[in-house]
Amino acid sequence: MKTTAKSKHCIEVCFSPKLFPEIVIRENYIVVLVDILRATTSICAAFANGVKNILPVATLEEAKILKSKGFLVASEQDGKKLDFADFGNSAFNFSREAIEGKTVVYCTTNGTRALDIARKAEKIAMGAFINLQALTDWLVAEEKNVVILCSGWKNKFCLEDALFAGALTENLLDRGGFATHCDSAVAALDLWHVAQPDILGYIEKAAHRHRLKMLELDDVIPFSFTLSTTSVVPVFEGKEIVNVAI
């Protein structure tokens, strides 16, 4: 994929981890991971509340071993906190009292699979509505192509991640250094424009919002759709996620 103006960096949106192998951008790119109603909003909230770093692990076994060594552990299944864990994956779990200055082990099959998928990227950043502006500023400063990778729900397209992809695409295009020829980015932008006047009203249409309601975990929804409440930019480096905000 070529940009119309060669000086511009490309934006591509990927609506499911299963579609990541089809991305056209092949070099010099940053992946922005998006999982609005689960991992990425929670990770941003944890850094906003002063967590030192986050260690993503793929299996319950690893999580349990690290728990036995004294680490704080976040782990959930189908949205519910597992018994041995300190936290589930609601952003509200990561209070300043619980995590400030500490390391948290985050057990998430989906999240670590996404990190694996995106391993060829130069950097992998966590995107959420709550860090939208800080993430935009950081991406502009990085001057690289951007692939926005929506986690979706069990590999399916989901509205909340697509809306964030649209919001971030709009922000980057507005800053002038980016262009896109990606149909998914165009669609995400248009969906964001439809939703923006009343995001919480719009998100009533999302399937995952109803799953959370059934689990009585939907209290986190207004928080998850509030724009730019934190200036953190969590980035995966080596084996840990750290805050690299400008």
Place this chain on the structure above:
Amino acid sequence: MKTTAKSKHCIEVCFSPKLFPEIVIRENYIVVLVDILRATTSICAAFANGVKNILPVATLEEAKILKSKGFLVASEQDGKKLDFADFGNSAFNFSREAIEGKTVVYCTTNGTRALDIARKAEKIAMGAFINLQALTDWLVAEEKNVVILCSGWKNKFCLEDALFAGALTENLLDRGGFATHCDSAVAALDLWHVAQPDILGYIEKAAHRHRLKMLELDDVIPFSFTLSTTSVVPVFEGKEIVNVAI
């Protein structure tokens, strides 16, 4: 996936063949194949011009053997008609003079892959803007769940197929016997509502529209986005595609 009213049939939209394994509807469903700027509009146009039946084949070798036996053959690569073939895959190739009452062999890797993917469906129908109303009437009469399978472009999400998915979803919901809890269907509907006032203007944003322009094949675009100009409903049965319109 359960419908809120048990009597209603479900609609699910799949934005890429790669996402088809993730569909939630597992039984009693019809797949509607969508490939607006290539196969499905052309197939509908062929039936509108009186083709007897269409034999999809997966390989050039099969197509060449059938050509040597006297069949008319449609075959293209990257949008261009192959030398040995009678037609490419532009809807304009299939004129009444050329095909009325005849069998056409259609060589399409993507199309036959999609047919393979959808093999567990009760029936597989071809959807295009030009047969939107006839397809809606047929689906309503069939009284089954509906999975709208967008071909996309090289497995990526594409705007034109998503718009059609939205238009068909709207038609089916309007008829009252259908419901959806699928985020892709909600997104497709909203994109269709954004595009509908000026479809040709909107489709200027689509990447594939620009690829066709470069190939000088974009003359077919206004035709491809004209609603309900034919009453055919091509359906894959056994090894051939036939017209089953009511």
